Amino acid sequence: MPAESRPASPETRPTPAEAARPASPLAGMKVVDLSKILAGPYVTMSLADLGADVIKVEHPEGGDPTRAWGPPFNGPEATYYLAANRNKRSVTLDLKSPEGQEAVHRMLADADVMVENFRPGSSLADAFDYRTLSERYPRLVLLHISAFGDTGPLRDEPGYDMVAQASAGLMSLTGEPDGPPVKAGYAMGDLGAALFGLIGVTSALVERERTGRGQYVTTSLYESQLALHINWATGYFATGERPTRLGSGHPSLVPYQAYPASDGHFVIAVGSDGLFCRLSESLGHPEWADDPRFATNRDRVTHRRALNAKLEAVLADETVAHWCALLKPRGVPVAPIRTLDEVYDCPQTEALGMVQKVDHPDVGPLQQVAFPVSFRGERPAVRTAPPTLGLHSRDVLAELGYDEADMDRLLGHP
Structure with missing residues (x-):
């Protein structure tokens, strides 16, 4: 039985009225995604999975860099890009041009959330500064994700997941005792920041229901990794002893x-x-x-x-x-x-419906790991494949009031 149609267990089966509503708790929300690579796109993919309309804004030349982060590729896109961009619409704009920035402002006029990971002090960080945006769009929730946070001596440092794992201690705890430091198999720096960023955004949206105002939400790969130290941190605080790598072992339990x-x-x-x-x-x-x-x-x-x-x-x-x-x-x-x-052949994976298929225009049926939370016994659906670059540019620009001539100009067509 397809994962999408598998019935819920009797304990979690929704009422008829509930069953008529799809598992889309954020339906009606609009998200403008100005981020790239993994942390920001994973946040916006999660918001899209939950029903939000996510518009992914990409540079006309190449788009999100992860489109080329391969092999492996599946069709024209790297599988890295395909992992974090489903359920979105892709628009190509040059954000450094006045025309591109104006188009984004039209998107923000009725947007609920904007997500970006601009480097502090960059021209784009200045162009989309929250203090200015909040005056024009007081209900906007803006999530900024950085490598090391908004303050401190490393504030302006660029960073990738590997840098975060090294700088924030994860690599010092990973590997065999007599071997070299090893990075985690997953991109825990990026994904940790993404999950905390997602919590921050949804919390800010809840607060907006009470206050009527959005706010600036920020997290970083570095501070998210510190938050995930958990018992390693409290153990160090209690003893002052530097923890060492234990391979697959646990610092506080044996065997x-x-x-x-x-x-x-x-x-x-x-x-x-x-x-x-x-x-x-x-x-x-x-x-x-x-x-x-x-x-x-x-x-x-x-x-x-x-x-x-x-x-x-x-x-x-x-x-x-x-x-x-x-x-x-x-x-x-x-x-x-x-x-x-x-894992993907495991009956437990199949029973949970964690792998879904969606049609991709170049690849055909494309498998995706679904959102890992169910609502009323129903898992949010993988509705659309990760978009090809600029696939929805004209549709979105038309919604913003641009005519054909303006679209040609913005999209670089003669």
Whole structure:
């Protein structure tokens, strides 16, 4: 059954009146997207997934740089671009020209949100300064995403995800203890800022319902990474000790990491002393739970290496499937480490409807990972494919009141 039409479970099935309404809580909202790369576009894609009309403004020559960030490509576009731009309309404008800026102002006249990641001090940051915009558009919510934030000695530094992961500590915590620092597999700098930016925008829209006024919302890759340190931060504040890389290990729980079996790796996640007793008994070594080095989690963290050596010696004799089949029925949290092909073939992924298809004008059916929140038991639909460059320029400009001659002039056609 297609993901889009799969019925909800009885517990979450909407009433008939609710079912008549699509899962588009932001329907009627208009968003002007002046951002590029990943953090800003991911925010605006999320707003579009939630029903907002998002107009993506791109430079006529090449558009968003991620269109060329490949291989891999799927049709004319890099798959990187295809990951963060669905459900939007693309318009090409030269934002440094007075005519391009005037067109954006026409968009902002009835817009609810604008998202940008202009470098501080740039001509575009000055041209679309919120203090000026708020006088003309008092209900506008403007989200600015930067590398290091609006203040401080690094304010004017450019930054990409890799720079944020290095500067904000993530790489110092990622990798094997005796290996080099490693970046996270996901773009956690960009995506962390995107998620906090999305929270900021939606919160500002809620507040606007009370006050009638928009506001300036800002976040950065750097500060978002600090917010995600969580227990690493409080551990450092309490001890003053610099944390070190633990591979897949956890700083406060043992055993809680990946372990090698005879044919690959899998994870064991023991979060209590009771679970450790179950694990020890299941592995045929109930005496481990009585060993004073391992009796409590505090002891196990202190004697991490000794316990892991014992576990690895036992686990290496059987397969991943064997250990998961043995431990899971006994309530010990375990899981194989799946590759992406296995993840997208997994029945759980299919049951959740997390992969949807949409028609792309050049590619045909295009798979997309859907928005991960459901409303009334319904997941927001992937409505339209990531647009080709300038696909909607004339439609949007016509909505703004431009005639054919003006459109030709703006779009660089003779």
